[in-house]
Amino acid sequence: MPILRLLLLMLCCGVALTARALPAGSRADSLQRLLSASRPDTSRVQLLIQMAWERTDDSPLVGVEYGQRGLRLARRLQYPVGECQALLMLGWAFMRTGNYATAIQTQVQARRLAEHIGYAGGIIHADNALGYAHLEQGSQRLSLRYFRRAIALAEQQHNVVLLTPILGNIGRAHLELGQPDSAWYFTWRGYQLDLQQHDMHSEIGDLSILGDIAARRQQLNQARYFYQQTIARAVGMPVSYATSRAYLGLARLARAQQQPAAALRYAQQALATGQAGSYAKGVFEASDYLADLYATQGNSTDAYRFLRAAAATRDSLFSQARMSQVQALSFSEELHQQELAEQGERTIAQRRQNMLLLALAGLIGVAGFGYLLINRRHLRREVEFAQERQRLERRYSEDILDAEQKERRRVGADLHDSVGQLLSAAKMTLSALQHQLRLTEIAHRDLFANALEMLDEAVREVRSISHKLVPNALTRHGLAKAVGSLLDRLTLAPPHLQARLEVTGLEEQRLDSTLENILFRIVQELVHNVTKHAQASEITVQLLATMHQIRIVVADNGRGFQLQTIPAAAGIGLRNVESRVAYLNGQMQITSTPGQGTRVVLDIPLRPAPMPLAASVRA
Template structure:
């Protein structure tokens, strides 16, 4: 068996020296096995036992290998399982069950790849190449050998590379390429010496002997065979010793028949000592040929029967190994089914847990949405309540303003106006009683009366502006028309045009009309005060749900962007009143191009606002 197997044997077994006999090492391992617990160390002992018994009792090697695989799988010891499969594959190969050996090595290689065990991959490739070589598939074996060499060189693993080269050399020899066989085998032999790999060295010496024999170099062949035999003392390499003795027998068959007979018997003895059935069969068959050449038919027949018995034994051993393989395969199949069942159950549990988790997440999301919706509803209610309170507050301010205007207007009309009228009557009576002959005094008296008349008119105008009687009697349109008429009669000679559309079909709330009148009053006052206009147009347009008011003049205009920070109190009041009515307020103006002020008041919103 190639020395590559030693690369996977556990380090805890190194105390079992190769100097001891195979049976003593196996006995020591057996004692360790009997006292070991079912743990990873027991797996290592089973692997070592499978290695030890593969050469002398392959069926026992198969048994130990199967036990190692089972225990490693129970312990989930994957590297141990891989090594046990590798040993098991070699044991199947020694029984002649090459198909099962290759199948086992394929399984081992897949496992080695999955766990990242490069040594297992190299070992499996070498073993599959060896199995194909034993069956005569030399080209296929070279493919596996070269793949193993490539992996070993990739990882710079000289220990694993060493035994593969000799196997490549043997394949080339069987293909009739002695020069290539010599190149690879000699290279492997040099590595054997460097690595002190005695096991691989013995096998390579035997192959070198076969190469030199094929070349016809008798002395060199004899040297290599003898070196292999001398190095094999105490080593479990019966296959190499048997082949070396058989090679010596073939070398001297023609010149020294007696020596050939002796070498053949030694090959037979080596095969029997190591239970190497193939070696026993080949040696027995060769001895039968030798005795047939000498005319000893009885001896020839005896060895032919021995060869036949060995062949039958080899066949029986192969059949038993096949039965074991089938049983083991069925066991592995059942174990695989059990593992698949466990995985399926685990997947089901995972699916159930995933569903439960998804349900919990969904419940949490729904709960969060409900809570958020409730919170949002409360926020909306809070905003609505705040808006209602703001409207109520604004309504109260507007009512208070209107009431204060009425009070001030009434006070001006009833108190100040009456006092001024009384003062004028008193001054008139005083003039009748005091004749004023002096021109200066008459002029002063006349000026005083004129000032009183002006004061009475001003008080009356302010009183009417605060509470227009036309507005209270006839509504918004008539009040606006009266306001514009008074402006038209003023000293500015302002041409005024009022356009009304659709207001006749709508009955506006009195509070809404009051707010709109104050807005118009303030905007028209700004035109007369600042615009220096000669034309003024006021448009009142009422549609189904909106009232639009436009105030257009041809005055000096201004830049709204520049005046944004300097807006007066009047425009601020206009903006606040429009906002209270949920309307829109826009001023369009350019310097020297006049001004257009547009208001859009929603009637429903406005009516609702003032009626709440």
């Protein structure tokens, strides 16, 4: 049967392959000699399994004995793969004795062990064997569930060797369900794989099944061809089950075609083949069929003789089954004790695993708590370091701004008190000289007039620069007045912009002097950009203060620009504005469209330092 070939492929090794090349008796003798000289190791386990396989065909009870010896040795050696293979072999041996209940129990145990050790081949073979056991008992649909599960895993593992014999078993199940078309599909597919894998055992079994399918479909010539191919391929092979079925199939075909002599000859060959291979089921079926043939011919003597032979074979099968039941009882108890021991080991292992998990959880908890403490301390230090760095950076920026303001005041004072005074003295001296000389020529008077005018321009320019460096209105009256003075000068000097100032919230209070100075420089830079680049005719500045922030808006109706292409000259000024706004923790938003002007909005948070306007004026 195909399942036998599957087991052989799983268990074969170099010694076994050598033994397979010998005749059946020689193989058993060779294995017996190897067993007597072997040591109690994993190789001996494989030899015992091979010996069980060899004796299962002619004496399943002896096969059970060898299988149990291999199982006990594998367990003593703690050799799980050998233990699984021994259980699989024992399941097949019990099945050959007709003890299907113990066979199924053994295969389930083998499958459970194969799953535990990750032995995919063992899982596939156990599912195939379980399906075969149910098929032998007439549960074809249940057997198909096991066969399909075995096929799915074999295809997932890409194991064609294990897949090959399962297809024929599926075909036989469909045939017994009365589905010859499905039976043909699966069996023919298995037969093609047999040829591809050079698996003669499975090939011979599938040929006999193909003959049964063709006979069921009334394709008599095709059935006869497959039966004859089965017999031809089986020469020298221990496949009496397939050969006996093929001869019996030829006998049925001959009887259906009214050829009693040929039917009798084929039936006698089926009986001889079963007897030669110790295939009890084949002997029983052939004897029963011969008795029916002789009874049909009116030969009651020979019919009675073969009926007695069939009865004797049936009694032999029954006796063998009873002896198998006795062996199975002790083996079932052994399996039960093994399950109890395994359950105890699993309980201890689970308890130990739980303790380890608890210890690991405690260790992780302690480590996590320590990590949190260290990380918290590290984060606190990082926060303190960042705060200190920000404090130093702010102090550094404040020092820079303070130094800048002081330098502006110094330069402005020097220009006003030194250069401005010198220019004024020069003008007065030049005017006195003009009166003393009493110039009569027009050219000389024009030269003196031009010189005096240039001196006046220089005095005004020095005064303007001095006021820009340190606006007097900012120092005396605050941000709003300083911005107003800045815009007033725009209306007087080119390009004579229409300037409008809107102030809210700054009428009765002063801001911190440093903040006022920075905000004035920001407005001064934005206004300067408008006068230099916007080509505008109107400019509006809004100073909108609340308790928490001041909003500064500078808008013009100039030519505008694309924000992505800010003019290079204006870009430097805007970057200075951005840096000052960032220093004050503020936000800046620029909105501009070509031909529609530009609008800059600044939002600066406030920490106001209130100061009455009268006091600021007195200062």
